[in-house]
Amino acid sequence: MARVAREPATSRTRPRRVAAWGEQHAWGLVASLRRLGGRPLGTLLTVTVMGFALALPLTFALLLGNLQRLGTALGQTQAISVFMKVDGHAADAKALADSLRDRKEVAAVDVRTPKQGMAELATMQGFSDALKSLDYNPLPYVVVIRPVAHIDAGEAAKLIAWLRTQPGVDQVQDDGAWRQRLDALLAVGTRAVLLLAVLLAIAALLVVGNSVRLDIQGRSDEIGVLRLVGASPSFVRRPYLYAGLWYGLAGGVVATVLTLLLEWALSAPVARLAASYGGRLDFGGLPWALLALVPVLAAALGWLGARLVCARQLRRPE
Amino acid sequence: MIRFDQVSKRYATGQEALSGLSFQVEPGEMVFVTGHSGAGKSTLLKLLAMIERPTRGTVTVDGRNLSTARAGSIPRLRRKLGMVFQDHRLLMDRSVFANVALPLVIAGIAPAERARRVRAALEKVGLLSYEKQAPAMLSTGEQQRVGIARAIVAKPPLIIADEPTGNLDPQLAAEIMGLFDALQNVGTTVLVASHDLMLIKRTRKRVLVLDHGRLVDDVPATEVRS
Numbered sequence: 236m237a238r239v240a241r242e243p244a245t246s247r248t249r250p251r252r253v254a255a256w257g258e259q260h261a262w263g264l265v266a267s268l269r270r271l272g273g274r275p276l277g278t279l280l281t282v283t284v285m286g287f288a289l290a291l292p293l294t295f296a297l298l299l300g301n302l303q304r305l306g307t308a309l310g311q312t313q314a315i316s317v318f319m320k321v322d323g324h325a326a327d328a329k330a331l332a333d334s335l336r337d338r339k340e341v342a343a344v345d346v347r348t349p350k351q352g353m354a355e356l357a358t359m360q361g362f363s364d365a366l367k368s369l370d371y372n373p374l375p376y377v378v379v380i381r382p383v384a385h386i387d388a389g390e391a392a393k394l395i396a397w398l399r400t401q402p403g404v405d406q407v408q409d410d411g412a413w414r415q416r417l418d419a420l421l422a423v424g425t426r427a428v429l430l431l432a433v434l435l436a437i438a439a440l441l442v443v444g445n446s447v448r449l450d451i452q453g454r455s456d457e458i459g460v461l462r463l464v465g466a467s468p469s470f471v472r473r474p475y476l477y478a479g480l481w482y483g484l485a486g487g488v489v490a491t492v493l494t495l496l497l498e499w500a501l502s503a504p505v506a507r508l509a510a511s512y513g514g515r516l517d518f519g520g521l522p523w524a525l526l527a528l529v530p531v532l533a534a535a536l537g538w539l540g541a542r543l544v545c546a547r548q549l550r551r552p553e
Numbered sequence: 554m555i556r557f558d559q560v561s562k563r564y565a566t567g568q569e570a571l572s573g574l575s576f577q578v579e580p581g582e583m584v585f586v587t588g589h590s591g592a593g594k595s596t597l598l599k600l601l602a603m604i605e606r607p608t609r610g611t612v613t614v615d616g617r618n619l620s621t622a623r624a625g626s627i628p629r630l631r632r633k634l635g636m637v638f639q640d641h642r643l644l645m646d647r648s649v650f651a652n653v654a655l656p657l658v659i660a661g662i663a664p665a666e667r668a669r670r671v672r673a674a675l676e677k678v679g680l681l682s683y684e685k686q687a688p689a690m691l692s693t694g695e696q697q698r699v700g701i702a703r704a705i706v707a708k709p710p711l712i713i714a715d716e717p718t719g720n721l722d723p724q725l726a727a728e729i730m731g732l733f734d735a736l737q738n739v740g741t742t743v744l745v746a747s748h749d750l751m752l753i754k755r756t757r758k759r760v761l762v763l764d765h766g767r768l769v770d771d772v773p774a775t776e777v778r779s
């Protein structure tokens with residue numbers, strides 16, 4: 236050994252070690268692209284399946300987000316309508332309105348006389364003729380209460396219970412009650428979407444894992460050669476880890492593009508729907524940060540899938 | 554450099570490929586291993602490359618007992634070894650240059666230095682003008698020479714070659730032997746498995762003769778007659 240003429244110690248210095256590390260990664264990276272290019276159809280299939288799997292929870296998140304916006308937009312009009320007894324006195328309605336104005340959970344109070352109610356009905360199509368045939372006004376006084384913006388369910392319930400005990404009150408109708416039901420429903424929906432996202436992420440992991448497994452099996456000769464010339468396990472593994480990373484990244488990009496396409500396709504019909512609600516509602520896409528994060532997370536997922544498969548498939552030589 | 558001590562190798566099939574093999578090779582020595590087909594030549598080389606492990610006995614390379622080496626240290630040990638395979642074992646989808654460069658990439662040699670050494674190795678086997686070609690485009694003998702270039706490029710202290718001249722004409726075979734001889738002169742130990750008796754006689758190096766897994770003769774270089 237001592238007599239062996241050695242080259243100058245090229246692989247010893249620190250900068251060289253760092254550079255060598257970079258070169259070996261470049262080798263693995265190029266090799267990984269060969270893997271993907273070597274099975275173009277399989278690569279395309281893997282990327283597409285992964286893209287669709289990841290687009291699904293994104294789509295649900297998109298729908299859920301818009302449902303939430305819808306709720307918020309409509310919630311601003313939520314009101315509590317107090318119908319006074321038809322044969323009651325105008326004074327009861329006035330007194331109730333005055334006492335309500337002092338309460339802190341009430342933003343505005345409006346008293347509608349039977350006459351106003353009749354005039355409102357008359358403008359609605361189909362009603363005007365029917366009303367003409369009436370010879371008296373059947374409508375009661377109505378006290379319309381708009382609660383403060385962020386009234387909680389307990390306060391609202393207390394207010395309604397109190398209203399029911401007031402003299403001259405016939406009926407209390409809470410237009411905001413559906414809001415609470417919607418919120419509860421949305422909470423369930425959000426949980427479901429998260430669960431779905433986890434399940435589909437696992438599916439994506441398996442899809443990438445299977446592709447990488449096929450890549451490894453198709454390359455057993457090459458793996459053997461690398462091992463025989465002294466490649467470390469991480470060198471042998473690296474092309475497949477990069478391949479998993481690419482699968483994931485491409486799948487994530489496909490998912491993002493699909494979601495954006497869907498947003499675009501939905502935006503026109505939703506705009507029409509919004510117009511029918513007086514334009515208070517507009518379509519909201521997913522946040523950009525989330526869309527940008529999807530390919531990154533998908534790439535990490537692909538890497539992980541490849542890593543798990545490599546641990547199994549490349550365990551022991553011979 | 555190499556020591557076999559009562560080494561036996563029995564394959565899982567029950568086939569006893571080597572039995573009670575003992576010999577020693579000094580650093581910088583060049584040795585032929587010969588014998589009939591199935592005598593155990595490839596098996597002997599596989600033990601040195603840690604592709605197989607001995608069933609009995611110990612194989613020592615450079616003072617290191619291979620039988621007790623951990624699996625994790627195999628890549629590092631193999632980097633000190635240049636191997637020429639009976640079946641070339643090239644990466645068919647990479648260029649000749651990339652194939653020869655592989656051990657240098659693994660060793661972390663800088664690109665400029667790497668290119669220089671790859672070209673030097675290709676020149677030694679007479680394939681400098683083929684560096685951009687794919688191995689599949691080359692003749693079997695040319696592929697074999699690419700394998701030889703890959704084995705010598707990292708200048709390992711030990712080179713083992715399994716039938717490196719099996720597909721070469723006598724002229725080329727003699728040139729490759731001259732190449733190995735030159736390596737030996739700079740201190741590299743070379744072990745060549747071959748049943749080409751003509752070549753062995755002309756090269757005039759020590760010869761180990763195997764017969765059914767047993768060492769039946771150990772002829773010093775001085776006693777090899779043409």
Ligand SMILES: Nc1ncnc2c1ncn2[C@@H]1O[C@H](COP(=O)(O)OP(=O)(O)OP(=O)(O)O)[C@@H](O)[C@H]1O
Binds near residue numbers: 564565
């Ligand atoms: N992987 C294996 N499994 C089982 N038996 C094997 C294996 N490899 C070799 N053998 C057997 O071991 C014996 C020695 O084989 P080996 O390949 O070492 O011979 P060889 O001298 O290299 O022959 P050749 O000149 O034909 O290459 C043979 O009988 C062979 O059948």
Ligand SMILES: [Mg+2]
Binds near residue numbers: 595596715
């Ligand atoms: Mg053989």
